[in-house]
Amino acid sequence: MASLYGRNSLTDIVKHTARNIFVPLTVGGGIRSTDDVRELLCCGADKIAVNTAAIKCPQLITDIARRFGSQCMVLSIEAKKTGPGNKWEAYSEYGRQETGLDAVQWAIRGQELGAGEILLTSIDQEGTRKGFDIELVRQVTAAVTIPVICSGGMGKVEDLLRAAKEGGADAVAMADILHQRGVDLRTIREEALAANLPVRAL
Helix, strand or coil: CHHHCCCCCCHHHHHHHHHHCCCCCEEECCCCCHHHHHHHHHHCCCEEEECHHHHHCCHHHHHHHHHHCHHHEEEEEEEEECCCCCCEEEEECCCCEEEEEEHHHHHHHHHHHCCCEEEEEECCCCCCCCCCCHHHHHHHHHHCCCCEEEECCCCCHHHHHHHHHCCCCCEECCCHHHHCCCCCHHHHHHHHHHCCCCCCCC
């Protein structure tokens, strides 16, 4: 939660992690400048996710994309449903701060500014194990052409299948289902392949 305290304390973690894994590593938290990005890339990160700093200074998206490539710049959007209609507001500071930005419009602008991916988290669904906010995912994937990774709410493999098939998500982020629910990646991959989703087999 580095951005909450105005500092970047990720470098040691990134260095250690990058030495021990062999999959692309996306890092986020407390990133405020292209110098921060450069430091994390030198530590072993492959991509950088930015939320709060991008909201405060949208030009940062373009600066990162121009200096390191759009494939490096992941726009993290934490969205909370507002009112009775299908509208979501983008939040900053790890979902604590209202911004007044429409989440779908912010995704569109982020792509225009140079983001190469969107990490889309539903604040309402996160931690519930009740599945992703499919309508939110559907609206964002319909509005942009860059990959959208949905996050927040996965409790079973069927949630992944719905996000991909109904929501149009290019990928999903998962945590609790692996840490607390005893479901392993092999099982998830096998079920995804059985549903004809394009994932790598182990």
